Amino acid sequence: xxxxxxxxxxxxxxxxxxxxxxxxxxxxxxxxxxxxxxxxxxxxxxxxxxxxxxxxxxxxxxxxxxxxxxxxxxxxxxxxxxxxxxxxxxxxxxxxxxxxxxxxxxxxxxxxxxxxxxxxxxxxxxxxxxxxxxxxxxxxxxxxxxxxxxxxxxxxxxxxxxxxxxxxxxxxxxxxxxxxxxxxxxxxxxxxxxxxxxxxxxxxxxxxxxxxxxxxxxxxxxxxxxxxxxxxxxxxxxxxxxxxxxxxxxxxxxxxxxxxxxxxxxxxxxxxxxxxxxxxxxxxxxxxxxxxxxxxxxxxxxxxxxxxxxxxxxxxxxxxxxxxxxxxxxxxxxxxxxxxxxxxxxxxxxxxxxxxxxxxxxxxxxxxxxxxxxxxxxxxxxxxxxxxxxxxxxxxxxxxxxxxxxxxxxxxxxxxxxxxxxxxxxxxxxxxxxxxxxxxxxxxxxxxxx
Amino acid sequence: xxxxxxxxxxxxxxxxxxxxxxxxxxxxxxxxxxxxxxxxxxxxxxxxxxxxxxxxxxxxxxxxxxxxxxxxxxxxxxxxxxxxxxxxxxxxxxxxxxxxxxxxxxxxxxxxxxxxxxxxxxxxxxxxxxxxxxxxxxxxxxxxxxxxxxxxxxxxxxxxxxxxxxxxxxxxxxxxxxxxxxxxxxxxxxxxxxxxxxxxxxxxxxxxxxxxxxxxxxxxxxxxxxxxxxxxxxxxxxxxxxxxxxxxxxxxxxxxxxxxxxxxxxxxxxxxxxxxxxxxxxxxxxxxxxxxxxxxxxxxxxxxxxxxxxxxxxxxxxxxxxxxxxxxxxxxxxxxxxxxxxxxxxxxxxxxxxxxxxxxxxxxxxxxxxxxxxxxxxxxxxxxxx
Numbered sequence: 001x002x003x004x005x006x007x008x009x010x011x012x013x014x015x016x017x018x019x020x021x022x023x024x025x026x027x028x029x030x031x032x033x034x035x036x037x038x039x040x041x042x043x044x045x046x047x048x049x050x051x052x053x054x055x056x057x058x059x060x061x062x063x064x065x066x067x068x069x070x071x072x073x074x075x076x077x078x079x080x081x082x083x084x085x086x087x088x089x090x091x092x093x094x095x096x097x098x099x100x101x102x103x104x105x106x107x108x109x110x111x112x113x114x115x116x117x118x119x120x121x122x123x124x125x126x127x128x129x130x131x132x133x134x135x136x137x138x139x140x141x142x143x144x145x146x147x148x149x150x151x152x153x154x155x156x157x158x159x160x161x162x163x164x165x166x167x168x169x170x171x172x173x174x175x176x177x178x179x180x181x182x183x184x185x186x187x188x189x190x191x192x193x194x195x196x197x198x199x200x201x202x203x204x205x206x207x208x209x210x211x212x213x214x215x216x217x218x219x220x221x222x223x224x225x226x227x228x229x230x231x232x233x234x235x236x237x238x239x240x241x242x243x244x245x246x247x248x249x250x251x252x253x254x255x256x257x258x259x260x261x262x263x264x265x266x267x268x269x270x271x272x273x274x275x276x277x278x279x280x281x282x283x284x285x286x287x288x289x290x291x292x293x294x295x296x297x298x299x300x301x302x303x304x305x306x307x308x309x310x311x312x313x314x315x316x317x318x319x320x321x322x323x324x325x326x327x328x329x330x331x332x333x334x335x336x337x338x339x340x341x342x343x344x345x346x347x348x349x350x351x352x353x354x355x356x357x358x359x360x361x362x363x364x365x366x367x368x369x370x371x372x373x374x375x376x377x378x379x380x381x382x383x384x385x386x387x388x389x390x391x392x393x394x395x396x397x398x399x400x401x402x403x404x405x406x407x408x409x410x411x412x413x414x415x416x417x418x419x420x421x422x423x424x425x426x427x428x429x430x431x432x433x434x435x436x437x438x439x440x441x442x443x444x445x446x447x448x449x450x
Numbered sequence: 451x452x453x454x455x456x457x458x459x460x461x462x463x464x465x466x467x468x469x470x471x472x473x474x475x476x477x478x479x480x481x482x483x484x485x486x487x488x489x490x491x492x493x494x495x496x497x498x499x500x501x502x503x504x505x506x507x508x509x510x511x512x513x514x515x516x517x518x519x520x521x522x523x524x525x526x527x528x529x530x531x532x533x534x535x536x537x538x539x540x541x542x543x544x545x546x547x548x549x550x551x552x553x554x555x556x557x558x559x560x561x562x563x564x565x566x567x568x569x570x571x572x573x574x575x576x577x578x579x580x581x582x583x584x585x586x587x588x589x590x591x592x593x594x595x596x597x598x599x600x601x602x603x604x605x606x607x608x609x610x611x612x613x614x615x616x617x618x619x620x621x622x623x624x625x626x627x628x629x630x631x632x633x634x635x636x637x638x639x640x641x642x643x644x645x646x647x648x649x650x651x652x653x654x655x656x657x658x659x660x661x662x663x664x665x666x667x668x669x670x671x672x673x674x675x676x677x678x679x680x681x682x683x684x685x686x687x688x689x690x691x692x693x694x695x696x697x698x699x700x701x702x703x704x705x706x707x708x709x710x711x712x713x714x715x716x717x718x719x720x721x722x723x724x725x726x727x728x729x730x731x732x733x734x735x736x737x738x739x740x741x742x743x744x745x746x747x748x749x750x751x752x753x754x755x756x757x758x759x760x761x762x763x764x765x766x767x768x769x770x771x772x773x774x775x776x777x778x779x780x781x782x783x784x785x786x787x788x789x790x791x792x793x794x795x796x797x798x799x800x801x802x803x804x805x806x807x808x809x810x811x812x813x814x815x816x817x818x819x820x821x822x823x824x825x826x827x828x829x830x831x832x833x834x835x836x
Contacts, residue, residue, distance in 0.1 A: 426744065
């Protein structure tokens with residue numbers, strides 16, 4: 001199959017010679033010979049394909065690279081760096097270094113249905129544009145390895161990093177801040193962040209707001225004032241749309257929790273946690289069931305945090321859901337985004353929990369800041385989603401450890417799913433409790449009236 | 451779904467523009483309950499008792515709904531009050547409405563009125579508005595009166611919208627003693643200018659506990675020449691096959707578009723849904739209440755509907771029941787004239803109990819500003835309160 005290379009990579013993944021050699025001393029002479037043969041064959045095959053694929057792909061990013069050593073050197077350098085940057089599933093080395101004389105073509109592990117969603121993830125700062133601010137560089141890596149995870153946390157961290165960017169910005173002579181900042185400084189940052197992990201809906205909303213805010217800066221304002229004003233505006237934005245919104249949501253959700261309630265929640269949402277903690281502080285007597293799932297196991301942290309406070313917590317994986325839902329009286333869910341057709345876009349598995357709750361006639365409450373509302377609609381989880389590296393699904397030492405070598409085996413690790421609006425009784429937002437049908441109204445009031 | 455443009459938009463726009471968060475719905479918070487004790491200390495409120503006024507208003511005018519009575523009582527309070535500052539006035543109205551709510555069992559419906567009035571006051575008493583306090587107050591009083599008269603006229607308009615749902619030859623199932631339903635069906639029975647009278651039949655679900663009210667509704671319909679069949683509550687499922695549409699009234703329309711109504715409405719809605727019959731609710735928009743129940747037991751009121759007992763019911767209570775039924779008395783809203791005005795409100799007995807019909811079961815709401823889907827209620831409330 002000629003299309004066996006992942007279409008997402010800029011160039012074909014080429015085995016990294018130094019890395020392969022570092023492994024070499026462990027191998028016997030015969031093995032080494034075989035390996036070299038295989039490598040050679042692989043390189044040859046890829047060189048042919050590379051000529052077709054790499055040339056147009058390289059043209060664009062090459063413009064921003066640093067070293068002006070002539071076009072050829074630059075191209076090669078570029079290719080090497082993207083290679084290190086892209087975390088293409090382990091197949092590159094293991095497959096090639098396998099003892100048998102393997103044919104160089106590797107099976108395409110991309111799930112066809114989700115092909116449009118596969119994006120290589122940046123896992124190191126190599127290859128990042130030189131315009132990217134160090135704070136944003138660090139943030140991108142933190143996002144890509146889930147150190148900063150969750151729609152709101154990422155939003156706040158992004159805005160904070162952008163504040164640093166704005167602080168260290170000086171308008172070049174002959175330009176104005178209004179015209180220059182967004183296109184020349186902010187855009188590379190956003191691009192880099194998106195390459196680390198696709199931007200969340202709330203980040204998109206906030207970035208749109210920030211761009212609008214920058215465009216509103218009067219052209220005659222001195223640089224320092226304009227920058228201070230923008231930083232101030234960002235602070236106010238975070239305070240109003242996240243910090244204060246969270247407080248309002250937490251207290252109105254806590255109000256919904258009555259003595260004797262059994263609250264079921266899925267994975268971990270910071271706002272659900274805040275609400276439960278608030279209800280506990282208010283002296284409500286209730287139990288919590290945390291339903292969790294692989295591969296991220298986010299619920300463990302929630303369960304531990306709640307248990308530390310003395311709340312009675314039951315932790316189960318999603319395969320225990322249909323049993324545990326019977327004990328629950330309410331289901332509280334966090335959100336990644338609320339779509340305009342009232343559907344909830346949230347951590348994968350949420351739709352299952354909501355459906356199960358609906359089946360058992362338990363009310364489902366979604367806690368969501370209006371910053372996460374979007375005018376987009378979602379009918380399924382296929383068109384818009386995020387595919388995480390499939391290796392996250394692998395248990396080290398488990399049966400599927402060498403899944404990349406297994407023929408006809410594909411792993412798919414989508415991050416989100418879409419919950420139908422019928423399963424949701426109420427959305428608790430900072431501007432009141434609304435049914436899912438009112439999402440567009442609140443979105444219009446909150447995100448578009450600015 | 452657009453009504454007469456001037457009256458509906460006018461009444462709504464007066465509530466817009468305030469940034470103050472709306473008061474919490476449902477029961478008054480506990481610390482508010484504590485301030486209720488201050489009420490009798492006021493020299494002027496000794497002569498004025500809001501609960502008494504409210505009940506008198508309801509008693510005097512059988513056509514008055516609870517939210518409107520509450521608003522009218524609050525207007526009377528304003529007339530009598532000698533508060534001279536905005537905050538004094540606001541606080542007075544707030545404490546008095548909370549007091550009223552705490553004294554009346556099942557305060558859901560009337561809280562729609564008090565909340566609306568407070569909201570209205572906050573927006574019209576804003577310091578930015580023109581004139582001194584006295585003119586603002588006068589303006590408020592006259593506008594409040596206007597609101598009350600408009601609310602009464604609303605019923606007529608609902609009847610005008612709703613009559614088109616009743617088609618020639620259709621069979622309408624209804625229950626309860628809603629005045630809106632009475633007006634609507636009456637209007638449908640009357641000959642219209644366009645052509646002839648609509649011939650339709652009514653299946654009325656009798657309520658044993660309120661048989662006098664049921665009988666009054668049935669006889670008034672029969673007097674208009676509408677054939678009425680009366681069935682017990684147990685026969686609703688049996689009768690549903692012959693029904694073309696269901697129309698009921700409501701005590702309150704909640705934020706998600708569901709309704710709070712006389713006990714038994716929920717099961718009728720469920721049966722209508724199961725049989726695929728449209729279920730319409732006729733309600734004035736002043737019954738929209740800031741409440742978002744998640745289920746039957748989340749209404750914020752105590753109802754003694756399900757009571758587990760090991761002792762047998764004594765014969766005496768049944769005798770009493772019969773006796774009270776025979777007594778020719780206005781039983782319609784007896785719970786609102788309950789004795790012991792200073793005692794704690796009694797939990798709703800099964801007779802006055804209400805249930806919650808979720809929005810998924812409601813086909814449409816017929817209000818004076820048009821025919822709304824349940825989801826439009828939430829939008830309407832958002833536009834009023836934000």
